[in-house]
Amino acid sequence: MNIASSVSDLIGGTPLVRMKRTMEIEGLPAVLAMKMETTNPGGSAKDRPALEMILAAERDGLLEPGGTIVEPTSGNTGVGLAIVAAQRGYDCVFVMTDKNGAEKIDLLKAYGAEVVVCPVAVAPDDPRSYYKVAERLTHERNAFRPNQYANPNNPLAHTKTTGPELWEQTAGRITHFVAGAGTCGTITGTARYLKERNADIRIVAADPEGSVFSGGSGRPYLVEGVGEDFYPAAWDPDLYDEVIAVSDADSFAMARRVSQEEGILIGGSGGLAVAAAIEVAKRAGPDDIVVVLNPDSGRGYLSRIFNDDWMANFGFLTECDQCVGAVVDARGDAMAQLLYVNPSHTVRTAIDLMREHGISQVPVCKNTPPFAAAEVSGSVDELELMEQIAGDPSAMDLPVERVMSPKLPTVGVGQKIEYALELLHTSPALLVLAGGRPLGVLTRSDILAYFDQRLGAGDATR
Ligand SMILES: Cc1ncc(COP(=O)(O)O)c(C=O)c1O
Numbered sequence: 001m002n003i004a005s006s007v008s009d010l011i012g013g014t015p016l017v018r019m020k021r022t023m024e025i026e027g028l029p030a031v032l033a034m035k036m037e038t039t040n041p042g043g044s045a046k047d048r049p050a051l052e053m054i055l056a057a058e059r060d061g062l063l064e065p066g067g068t069i070v071e072p073t074s075g076n077t078g079v080g081l082a083i084v085a086a087q088r089g090y091d092c093v094f095v096m097t098d099k100n101g102a103e104k105i106d107l108l109k110a111y112g113a114e115v116v117v118c119p120v121a122v123a124p125d126d127p128r129s130y131y132k133v134a135e136r137l138t139h140e141r142n143a144f145r146p147n148q149y150a151n152p153n154n155p156l157a158h159t160k161t162t163g164p165e166l167w168e169q170t171a172g173r174i175t176h177f178v179a180g181a182g183t184c185g186t187i188t189g190t191a192r193y194l195k196e197r198n199a200d201i202r203i204v205a206a207d208p209e210g211s212v213f214s215g216g217s218g219r220p221y222l223v224e225g226v227g228e229d230f231y232p233a234a235w236d237p238d239l240y241d242e243v244i245a246v247s248d249a250d251s252f253a254m255a256r257r258v259s260q261e262e263g264i265l266i267g268g269s270g271g272l273a274v275a276a277a278i279e280v281a282k283r284a285g286p287d288d289i290v291v292v293l294n295p296d297s298g299r300g301y302l303s304r305i306f307n308d309d310w311m312a313n314f315g316f317l318t319e320c321d322q323c324v325g326a327v328v329d330a331r332g333d334a335m336a337q338l339l340y341v342n343p344s345h346t347v348r349t350a351i352d353l354m355r356e357h358g359i360s361q362v363p364v365c366k367n368t369p370p371f372a373a374a375e376v377s378g379s380v381d382e383l384e385l386m387e388q389i390a391g392d393p394s395a396m397d398l399p400v401e402r403v404m405s406p407k408l409p410t411v412g413v414g415q416k417i418e419y420a421l422e423l424l425h426t427s428p429a430l431l432v433l434a435g436g437r438p439l440g441v442l443t444r445s446d447i448l449a450y451f452d453q454r455l456g457a458g459d460a461t462r
Pocket of ligand 1: 180
């Protein structure tokens, strides 16, 4: 009989599959193989560290029978911990922010975990914040907090399992290992084993453009699960031969491509890793074996990466020939730079900016450019500000966040002009997104000017 004694015993031992079609289409001679972490019981690579961290906590006396695990996580690590906890009789409490979708909360609850939701819009030292609540619950419940970002058993799980599996599955012929880096547990742990066996194996970290690992500030990007704004304990650059930065647009496009061309449904971070692996494979020869690790499934991203409306609205897909992007191009320099104010800027600053540039609306954005779409917190409108000041002249010195209007509706660069016109019925201006980032503000007069220019130029559709 071949019956596993528990689902925990099914963690690891994931298959390695050739990405033959991708390499044929790319016209590259190397072997590209994907380590399919989706076949772990929780559907991701995080089952491995979850198991290892719990087993180590038991050994170290940090987790007693019937004990509680508290971890701030919204993702795959939570699922892994919940599975192992269910098997071994522990309670799990996961702390998330209200930014996380209902699906993620329901998924963890489905495994019997308790989920505590905290407001995202409070400072990190506020007692209601995600961090503070996790701290308080750990203390109150005398719980074990795995803390995957600092726990050495996270990379160790991969040194003990992922590395040896890859060595065996390739009969020691693996030449390159490519993986996304978040906590760096996967890349560092696997690299430690592989480099020990053969120091010539090249280790390549795939990183979202904007993350610190590839030299960014930590923002903005949309790919989930990878990239950071700080260096976690497992970050070990001596082990990495290269860090390749990949844009959101390329990561998402690759996720869709691999799902369609190989029949392997992967998410944005999988797309990111494959995009980096193809870059590596372009420099590899016919005897090289490039292994790319796919951390989880595209199932968790159906409403974003695999939803055409979402992709188009964020400026990742092009729906037409003459779309919003053409209006933007026609405006030329005016769109070259996004005009914005920070939430803390005064109303006076906003009015000066609008007068200087002859515009009537500007978005209110947190941080500095380039912005993520999620960093847009509202908008200010010339007319509305004037009304405020007419009622109370001291409003001139208020921060705009006190008086701002809701965010402008968004339109993707690749969406139809007709769609933009529809939105302009109810809003004086729209925020144009390209590659997930705000590009500029679009008004009716921009579209009018565009049509005027086209007709004036004797367009064939005249
Ligand atoms: C969803 C997800 N979580 C996490 C990671 C990163 O793994 P680690 O935290 O081990 O660096 C990845 C890597 O691609 C990922 O896709």
